[in-house]
Amino acid sequence: MSDAWETHALREEARYHDGLERLPDDSEARQKQLVRIAMAAGGAGLARLMQGRRAEAADWFARSAERYRASFSGAPPGSWGRLIGAVKARVLAEDWDHAEADAGWALAHDPGESESPIGCYAEVLADLVLGRDAEAAPFARSLQAEQEAAFPRSVADALAALAARDAEAYADAADAVLRSFEEREAYLDDIPVADTVIVLEALAERRGVSAGLRSPLLPGQG
Numbered sequence: 001m002s003d004a005w006e007t008h009a010l011r012e013e014a015r016y017h018d019g020l021e022r023l024p025d026d027s028e029a030r031q032k033q034l035v036r037i038a039m040a041a042g043g044a045g046l047a048r049l050m051q052g053r054r055a056e057a058a059d060w061f062a063r064s065a066e067r068y069r070a071s072f073s074g075a076p077p078g079s080w081g082r083l084i085g086a087v088k089a090r091v092l093a094e095d096w097d098h099a100e101a102d103a104g105w106a107l108a109h110d111p112g113e114s115e116s117p118i119g120c121y122a123e124v125l126a127d128l129v130l131g132r133d134a135e136a137a138p139f140a141r142s143l144q145a146e147q148e149a150a151f152p153r154s155v156a157d158a159l160a161a162l163a164a165r166d167a168e169a170y171a172d173a174a175d176a177v178l179r180s181f182e183e184r185e186a187y188l189d190d191i192p193v194a195d196t197v198i199v200l201e202a203l204a205e206r207r208g209v210s211a212g213l214r215s216p217l218l219p220g221q222g
Contacts, residue, residue: 083109
């Protein structure tokens with residue numbers, strides 16, 4: 001699989017540099033291009049992470065977070081996925097100082113006040129990064145009440161369990177999230193990594209409730 005990860009990494013790195021070179025001046029086109037660049041950097045980071053090249057991965061995740069943040073100022077209202085992208089990238093890089101800074105930036109936009117499940121997710125994720133478990137809990141419960149088509153129940157359950165620091169409930173939910181990745185026929189940008197599980201486990205480790213999950217879709221186990 002090492003050759004495949006190198007192919008993934010080189011492809012995403014090329015996409016990043018090509019997108020950066022063609023960054024338009026028009027604000028609407030620019031914010032869209034910045035998202036594509038952020039996604040490419042995140043993909044490169046995941047591929048390098050799966051290779052065990054953590055320093056390189058962290059560098060790419062940092063670029064991803066920076067591009068997501070840059071894209072938000074010109075984004076349409078309710079573009080909460082960019083807040084999530086920035087915070088997740090910092091967690092994937094294990095850069096908790098910047099993760100907390102980006103979480104604070106995300107919360108400043110009050111994503112949880114929107115009616116969007118994605119906005120609610122941004123709120124929960126930022127709160128958990130900052131250790132604001134009590135604040136995260138009601139938003140996590142709100143996500144649990146959503147229809148599966150609007151937000152994955154297993155992810156909502158994992159977030160709620162993290163907010164409650166309930167190790168048993170978290171292990172069950174995180175395992176379900178992992179299985180949902182393992183059962184997929186296609187992955188975003190064709191990169192078979194359970195990135196959501198990596199983020200959940202990173203948050204769990206900080207609370208002493210890590211499930212210790214194993215899968216070819218997780219770093220160090222492929």
